[in-house]
Amino acid sequence: MSGRGRTVQVVVDGVAVEAVAGQSVAGLLIGMGRASWRSTRRDGRPRGVFCGIGVCFDCLVVVNGVPDVRACQRVLADGDVVRVQDGAEIAEV
C-alpha cells in the first residue's frame, strides 16, 4: 500500500472508519469482512466485488451521494462518505 501508515478518515454506512491511504473502497470493505454492498436492480440480489479490475460493474457503491461508483476502482479520499447502493439510484446532489 502506498504511504502505509498514513490514514484517511471515511464514513461507511454511517460509521466512521479509518482507511489506509491509497486503499480502494473495495479493499477497505473486504478488509472489514464485507462480501456485498449492493443489490441488483431487477431481483434485488446481493453483490460485491466480482472482477476486481473495473470490468464487471458488480461492486457499485454510493460515494458522496453519487451512485454507480466502482468500489474496486475508486481510491478513498479523506472525508469520503460511502454507503450501500440499493438497485438503480439517482444521485443525491
Next chain:
Amino acid sequence: MDRVVVVGAGPAGLAAAWAAASAGVPVLLVDSGSAVGGQYRRQSGVRAARVPAHPLIEWWPETSVWAMEPVAGGHRLRLQTGAADAPGRTMSTVDTRALVVATGAYDRVLPFPGWDLPGVYTAGAAQALAKGQGVAVGRRVLVGGTGPFLLPVAGSLLEVGSRVVGLVEANGVSGAVGWARDPLGALGKLGELAGYGAVLARGRVPVRFGAAVVAAHGDSRVEAVTVARLDAGWRVVAGSERVVEVDAVCLGFGFTAQLELAVSAGCRIQDGAVLVDSAQRTSVPGVFAAGEVTGIAGAGPASAEGTVAGCAAAARLGRKVAAPAAALRLVRDGRRFGRALAAAHPVRNGWRTWLSADTVVCRCEDVRMSDLCAALAQGALGMRAVKLVSRAGLGLCQGRVCGRNVGELAGTPFTQNRPIAVPVRLSDLAAVEDEEELS
C-alpha cells in the same frame, strides 16, 4: 499529431512508451489506473511499476479513453481524467498519427448455479485484492478454472493468509502440462511452474485435474461449493459431486481481450484478438497493438510486443529505428507459447450443461438461462435481437462478462462494438457537446 499515444500502462504499454521515446519521439502514456503496471504489476505500493524515467514520456494516470474516431491523417481520442466514476472529470481530446493500443485482457468466467453469489470472484479479482490491497477475499478459498494463471493466484492467496482448500483445473493433467513440454513453447516457464508447485506444496494445497466448481451455495454469500469430476468434454461425471465448505471461490477460464478501442479504430479482429503483423501493425494504418489484446501469452511476450510496437510507431513518425532483434525473437517465441497455452487449456462445450433454467447468465440485468431460452424460442435471431428480447448484455458492463458466454449459449457471436468504450456520465457527455457547438 507528432507524438505517439500509448493506451494502457501495463507491461506492453510501458515497453512501447520506452521504445518510442528512446527513438526520440515524444510519447503520451494514458492509463485508467492511478499507478502504472497494469494488472500484472499491481497498482499500489512497493510492488507497483514505475513510469519509465524518460524526459519524452508524459504520463496521464486515472485517464480513460471513452471513444475514438478517425480524423485526417490519424485518430482522435476522447479522454476523461479524474477519480474513478466521479462526475465532472476533465474531458479532453488528443490527436495522433501513431497510436499503440495496449489495453490488455480480463478473466473469463463461466456461469453456473450460484455464480452470482457474493464470495464468488474472478481469479484476477483475488489477485488484485491480495497483491494490490493486501486483503484476502476469504479464509477458506477454492481456486478453479483452467490455465497456469490459477497457480500464482493460489500463491497470492496463501501470502495474504487464506487457506486454499483446493485448486481444480478443468482440463486433464496431460493437457495442462502439454505446453510446458515444448521447451521453446514453454519459454523457460518450467522454473516458474516448479516455483508455484513448491509454494502450493508448502501451503498444502490439494491440486485436482479434470474437475470444476459446478455450483455455489449460500443465502447472501457463498458458504459452500459443489466440485465435480468432468469428462473430456467437461460434462459432469454423475455421482462425482462433492460439497466443499468455503467462504470464497476464485475462478478463471482464460482471458478475454479488451477490444473496444481496437474495434472502434476498425482493426481486424481474429479469434477474439487484434490481428497484427510482425511489426505489431494492425490492419489500420497508424494503429499498433501490443500485449494481451493481441493474444494471451503473459507479461514477458507482452513487453516484447510493446518494444516492437513502440519502434514501429516511432518509425511511422519518421524516425530511423533499428529493428529490435531481441524483442522480435521474443515476440515469435511468445506467439508460439500462446498457441501452446491455448491448445492445452481450451474451454470445452460441456460447461453449458452445468446451467439450470434459473441460472443467471447476465449478472448486470439478472437475465436467467430461461429468459435466454424464451428469447430464442420467440425467434430472436442474431445477437442484437437476443439482447433486446432477453436484455442480456445490456447492463452497465455492456456484455463484457456475459458476452462470450451468452454468444455460445445462444449460438450467435457477440461482438465488442461499443462506440462509448467506458461509461460516461450524461452530464459530462453533454458538457463535451456544448463545447463543440461553441467552437
